[in-house]
Amino acid sequence: MEIRFDGRVAIVTGAGNGLGRAHALALASRGAKVVVNDLGGSGNGAGRSSAVAEAVADEILRAGGEAIADGADISDEGQVRDMVATAMAHWGRVDILVNNAGITRDKSFGKMDMADFRKVLDVHLVGTTLCTQAVWNVMREQGYGRIVLTSSTSGLYGAFAQAAYASAKAGMLGLMNVLHIEGAKHGIRVNLLAPWAATRLTAGLLPQEALDLMGPDTVTPGVLYLVSENAPARVILSAGSGCFARIRLLESDAVFFPPEGRTPEMIAARFDEISSAAGQREVTDTFDQNSYLVRKAAAGLGIASPL
Numbered sequence: 351m352e353i354r355f356d357g358r359v360a361i362v363t364g365a366g367n368g369l370g371r372a373h374a375l376a377l378a379s380r381g382a383k384v385v386v387n388d389l390g391g392s393g394n395g396a397g398r399s400s401a402v403a404e405a406v407a408d409e410i411l412r413a414g415g416e417a418i419a420d421g422a423d424i425s426d427e428g429q430v431r432d433m434v435a436t437a438m439a440h441w442g443r444v445d446i447l448v449n450n451a452g453i454t455r456d457k458s459f460g461k462m463d464m465a466d467f468r469k470v471l472d473v474h475l476v477g478t479t480l481c482t483q484a485v486w487n488v489m490r491e492q493g494y495g496r497i498v499l500t501s502s503t504s505g506l507y508g509a510f511a512q513a514a515y516a517s518a519k520a521g522m523l524g525l526m527n528v529l530h531i532e533g534a535k536h537g538i539r540v541n542l543l544a545p546w547a548a549t550r551l552t553a554g555l556l557p558q559e560a561l562d563l564m565g566p567d568t569v570t571p572g573v574l575y576l577v578s579e580n581a582p583a584r585v586i587l588s589a590g591s592g593c594f595a596r597i598r599l600l601e602s603d604a605v606f607f608p609p610e611g612r613t614p615e616m617i618a619a620r621f622d623e624i625s626s627a628a629g630q631r632e633v634t635d636t637f638d639q640n641s642y643l644v645r646k647a648a649a650g651l652g653i654a655s656p657l
């Protein structure tokens with residue numbers, strides 16, 4: 351069945367360039383009314399201009415869609431609140447939030463400036479949190495919301511010179527897990543995107559032949575699925591070059607050590623067994639994991655499990 355967004359209102363942050371622009375255009379082409387947010391700075395967050403957001407909003411309007419340009423800095427609470435208020439004043443609801451805006455300030459860890467670290471966390475993690483919190487109660491009251499947090503394989507797997515960026519992007523995993531737990535009963539589904547695309551942030555990092563395969567539009571169909579009516583929830587979707595994969599966090603089957611054998615030497619001796627992929631599983635939340643350990647310990651001790 352065709353996925354459509356007629357009657358839905360979407361906010362896409364950082365939609366003046368790159369991935370956000372592709373997401374905004376695609377949402378609008380399938381019927382969504384779109385707030386095209388972009389501060390319009392450089393790739394490292396310097397400067398400001400309303401031109402890029404306006405250009406994308408104009409493109410949507412010229413194609414017969416509905417859009418509003420918005421120049422809010424997503425790391426500024428007041429500006430974010432105003433952005434959501436504008437969407438509400440025009441269209442009366444917010445159904446979709448694609449947190450996409452971001453910057454890079456790469457430096458190897460020893461040379462990293464803490465001011466850059468704070469700035470990168472402020473834009474990515476705090477900015478994403480501010481935008482999400484500003485729409486949260488609107489979505490709760492509607493009983494409907496679809497939120498994507500744009501993370502990165504850098505945060506999930508690591509990348510040279512990206513301590514700040516990776517920390518911010520990994521923080522989004524924790525945010526998604528909690529928002530999923532708190533939002534599910536209100537019809538809010540939250541997912542994490544780990545994209546890879548040729549944009550100004552990746553210009554020059556790869557040969558042109560590789561960049562030619564990875565335009566932003568090769569990622570966008572995954573985002574549209576994640577914000578659709580029948581979207582999954584608490585999914586980490588890796589997307590790039592037209593390839594889509596699901597990333598999972600798995601915990602190996604816990605090995606119980608009885609009190610008399612609970613030494614660092616015993617851990618060392620059985621570390622292969624502790625690390626074994628056999629029996630590994632996906633955990634649903636922290637209580638699920640903690641109670642599993644208690645049950646395992648009780649079984650190891652031959653007593654009834656208190657949980």
Ligand code: NAD
Nearest residue numbers: 364367368369389390391423424450451452502546547549
């Ligand atoms: P981009 O620079 O082309 O687009 C990012 C946009 O965000 C820019 O238009 C910028 O002006 C805007 N922006 C930056 N700070 C802002 C702020 N404070 N408020 C509002 N807007 C702001 O970059 P892109 O590659 O399209 O990146 C989009 C997202 O995808 C980012 O979060 C990035 O970290 C993430 N990402 C990209 C890649 C990739 O391969 N390109 C990989 C992993 C993650």
